[in-house]
Amino acid sequence: MCGIVGILGRSDVAERLVNGLKRLEYRGYDSAGIAVVNGKSVDVRRAVGKLDNLTSALATDAPEGWVGIGHTRWATHGAATQTNAHPHKVGLVTLVHNGIIENHADLRSELETLGVHLSSETDTEVAAAWLNHLLGRSKTLDDAFQKLLDKLVGSYALAVVFEGYPELIFVARQGSPLAIGYGQPDADGSMEVFVGSDALALAPFTDQVSYLEDGDWAAIHSDRVEIFNRNGAKIARDVLTIAAQDFVVDKGPWPHYMRKEIEEQPDSLSRLLGTLVDSGAANLKPCLEGIDFAKADRIVLLACGTAHYACHLASYWIEDIARIPVEIDLASEYRYRNRPLTGREIVIAVSQSGETADTLSALTALADQVAARLAVVNVPTSSIARVSDAILNIQAGPEIGVASTKAFTGQLMALMALALKAGRDRGVLSEDRLGALVTELTSVPRIVGDTLRLAPEIDALARRLAPASDIYFLGRDVNYPLALEAALKMKEISYIHAEAYAAGELKHGPIALVEDGTPVIIFENPGELNEKTASNAAEVAARGADLVTIGPSKNCALRTTAVGPIATTFSYAVVAQLLAYFVAVAKGTDVDQPRNLAKSVTVE
Numbered sequence: 113m114c115g116i117v118g119i120l121g122r123s124d125v126a127e128r129l130v131n132g133l134k135r136l137e138y139r140g141y142d143s144a145g146i147a148v149v150n151g152k153s154v155d156v157r158r159a160v161g162k163l164d165n166l167t168s169a170l171a172t173d174a175p176e177g178w179v180g181i182g183h184t185r186w187a188t189h190g191a192a193t194q195t196n197a198h199p200h201k202v203g204l205v206t207l208v209h210n211g212i213i214e215n216h217a218d219l220r221s222e223l224e225t226l227g228v229h230l231s232s233e234t235d236t237e238v239a240a241a242w243l244n245h246l247l248g249r250s251k252t253l254d255d256a257f258q259k260l261l262d263k264l265v266g267s268y269a270l271a272v273v274f275e276g277y278p279e280l281i282f283v284a285r286q287g288s289p290l291a292i293g294y295g296q297p298d299a300d301g302s303m304e305v306f307v308g309s310d311a312l313a314l315a316p317f318t319d320q321v322s323y324l325e326d327g328d329w330a331a332i333h334s335d336r337v338e339i340f341n342r343n344g345a346k347i348a349r350d351v352l353t354i355a356a357q358d359f360v361v362d363k364g365p366w367p368h369y370m371r372k373e374i375e376e377q378p379d380s381l382s383r384l385l386g387t388l389v390d391s392g393a394a395n396l397k398p399c400l401e402g403i404d405f406a407k408a409d410r411i412v413l414l415a416c417g418t419a420h421y422a423c424h425l426a427s428y429w430i431e432d433i434a435r436i437p438v439e440i441d442l443a444s445e446y447r448y449r450n451r452p453l454t455g456r457e458i459v460i461a462v463s464q465s466g467e468t469a470d471t472l473s474a475l476t477a478l479a480d481q482v483a484a485r486l487a488v489v490n491v492p493t494s495s496i497a498r499v500s501d502a503i504l505n506i507q508a509g510p511e512i513g514v515a516s517t518k519a520f521t522g523q524l525m526a527l528m529a530l531a532l533k534a535g536r537d538r539g540v541l542s543e544d545r546l547g548a549l550v551t552e553l554t555s556v557p558r559i560v561g562d563t564l565r566l567a568p569e570i571d572a573l574a575r576r577l578a579p580a581s582d583i584y585f586l587g588r589d590v591n592y593p594l595a596l597e598a599a600l601k602m603k604e605i606s607y608i609h610a611e612a613y614a615a616g617e618l619k620h621g622p623i624a625l626v627e628d629g630t631p632v633i634i635f636e637n638p639g640e641l642n643e644k645t646a647s648n649a650a651e652v653a654a655r656g657a658d659l660v661t662i663g664p665s666k667n668c669a670l671r672t673t674a675v676g677p678i679a680t681t682f683s684y685a686v687v688a689q690l691l692a693y694f695v696a697v698a699k700g701t702d703v704d705q706p707r708n709l710a711k712s713v714t715v716e
């Protein structure tokens with residue numbers, strides 16, 4: 113949450129800072145601001161609301177200067193006001209921050225006893241004020257910065273510029289990601305240097321990127337970048353070349369990123385499939401060769417939000433195909449549970465961004481306690497990927513819409529491939545069944561393409577549902593987690609109260625919510641469970657529900673193609689995405705940047 117950019121450049125930076133922020137706006141859009149060093153002074157500009165407000169304010173009066181920092185905010189401490197917007201300037205220090213400084217209240221009280229009074233409610237201004245205070249009590253800037261970092265408890269990525277130091281940016285990372293990008297060096301070895309919360313922000317400027325590790329801080333000068341670890345030792349971090357395809361970010365012909373990302377799924381899934389299976393031989397390609405599921409006694413799946421629902425759904429597949437117990441939990445719960453471990457667990461963290469704070473912490477805490485830690489991510493250079501023993505990259509390309517869509521189906525496909533590998537490693541999956549499952553998986557991009565063609569019908573259904581105040585989704589078996597994901601999609605972008613229940617659970621309470629006209633959406637189960645689901649549909653219809661059945665049967669309100677159970681799951685996922693999308697469009701909400709949310713949840 114919150115995005116940071118910084119540039120130590122050779123020409124004016126204001127416009128480039130805003131460009132970098134544009135690519136980070138998915139991390140938060142409560143306010144935005146930049147600070148540009150101009151000679152000996154620092155010019156700060158801030159605006160409440162989306163980045164466009166800042167852009168308009170800068171259009172006729174942009175600050176001049178070659179060095180600067182910028183920020184897009186997702187409010188944690190203090191409302192979305194101009195005073196609480198970053199950058200925060202206190203004395204000689206101007207600072208931007210992503211994360212939460214947990215001891216901010218104590219630090220603020222100490223400042224007050226020192227006679228320092230702050231103007232904002234933020235934890236960030238506390239850090240700026242402390243650094244300003246420490247400058248007067250330290251021999252060097254480095255010394256003061258190190259002392260500040262020693263005082264801070266919590267998570268942060270920081271970028272700082274100083275009045276009187278026109279060619280310097282300090283940065284630090286503890287629990288919130290930060291990358292340094294390097295421009296082309298001149299003959300004298302000097303170069304432009306860039307800072308960003310992720311490589312996406314740096315893409316317009318460079319493809320040469322280093323990631324800071326937790327505890328690292330760096331002093332960026334015009335002729336050198338010095339990186340130090342938490343013990344103050346000077347260190348080098350690898351410089352990676354980031355693939356250009358990671359950086360293609362535009363809406364194409366679509367009105368929203370979310371729609372574009374939904375429509376991309378046949379391609380994103382084909383790309384992933386190509387790395388996972390040999391469709392000609394109907395077999396898995398070699399993957400994660402160092403990981404042996406035969407030695408594991410349990411699989412633990414950890415994630416948040418949509419990624420958690422992908423795990424929940426895949427747990428049915430893994431238990432069925434690989435005959436191994438699967439534990440799933442929300443990373444935010446798991447990390448604080450006193451869970452018994454045998455040391456033979458294979459833990460799989462699933463995260464689109466690879467930066468979700470709870471998932472990262474849960475995974476990090478398991479180091480040396482389990483047999484292996486895998487990451488299923490969309491960003492192979494992310495923090496979660498870097499702390500894992502092995503990664504499976506879902507290769508969906510940048511997902512900018514806050515509502516996760518193509519990442520969800522990519523996660524499902526990757527987890528299905530892991531189920532197949534686990535089944536094979538454990539000797540419980542016959543060649544015939546493996547071949548049949550791979551063949552079905554190979555059909556998924558085509559089936560997803562067929563489902564996308566239902567868009568006009570789904571749009572019509574969405575217009576009918578848009579006035580509802582509550583919508584319920586029901587499903588059995590894999591359709592239960594799918595219903596949970598459908599409800600999450602609906603609530604996050606349409607703001608309609610949506611809940612999902614296991615269809616069999618209905619009579620244990622939730623059916624009391626059904627009254628005349630309540631929309632209830634049911635995903636049909638292919639196979640033997642269908643009669644049970646059909647009974648549940650009849651029960652809600654008998655109580656006046658506005659029933660919408662989705663499935664291949666001819667009596668379904670929305671008919672999908674009749675295919676195998678795995679392909680059906682992907683098809684339903686796309687229906688759920690389009691349904692939420694069209695309801696949100698009908699209601700005129702901000703589809704790509706829904707209220708109160710941010711794409712990447714990098715604080716607890």
Ligand code: M6R
Binds near residue numbers: 463516517600712713
């Ligand atoms: O980047 P991650 O996959 O770790 O993100 C997890 C959730 O924050 C994310 O899926 C969130 O629930 C989405 N907004 C759902 O559409």
